Amino acid sequence: MSSPDIAVIGASQDRSKFGNKCVRAYLLRGYQVYPVNPRGGEIEGQPVYTSLEELPVAPDRISIYLPPPKTRELLSSLSRFPDAQVWFNPGTADPPILDDARARGIDVHDGCSIVDIGLSPSQFS
Numbered sequence: 001m002s003s004p005d006i007a008v009i010g011a012s013q014d015r016s017k018f019g020n021k022c023v024r025a026y027l028l029r030g031y032q033v034y035p036v037n038p039r040g041g042e043i044e045g046q047p048v049y050t051s052l053e054e055l056p057v058a059p060d061r062i063s064i065y066l067p068p069p070k071t072r073e074l075l076s077s078l079s080r081f082p083d084a085q086v087w088f089n090p091g092t093a094d095p096p097i098l099d100d101a102r103a104r105g106i107d108v109h110d111g112c113s114i115v116d117i118g119l120s121p122s123q124f125s
Contacts, residue, residue, distance in 0.1 A: 008036060026117065087109045
């Protein structure tokens with residue numbers, strides 16, 4: 001059985017940012033983590049993908065760490081992953097974005113994806 005996987009959109013090399021804490025939290029829980037950031041490179045030892053379209057898998061989860069205008073731009077790409085839980089972390093979406101996501105068939109989870117796996121962002125300094 002393979003480990004579950006997650007794409008972290010807005011992943012960051014800055015360890016103080018939630019987009020980095022999420023990468024570390026999911027690695028700690030045994031997930032295969034696919035950081036997504038247009039800059040590419042490497043985050044926490046994981047290769048970074050520049051877009052969702054570049055991912056080598058259809059992830060089980062997608063966790064978003066972007067401001068609402070950027071999140072809105074992603075909705076059509078996110079709708080191509082109907083089996084993924086999509087986590088709209090605090091500050092990433094407003095109610096109209098969440099409504100639009102649901103209308104597109106996206107499995108919307110409005111909350112902190114780190115807390116969902118039994119960890120706290122404050123554990124990751």
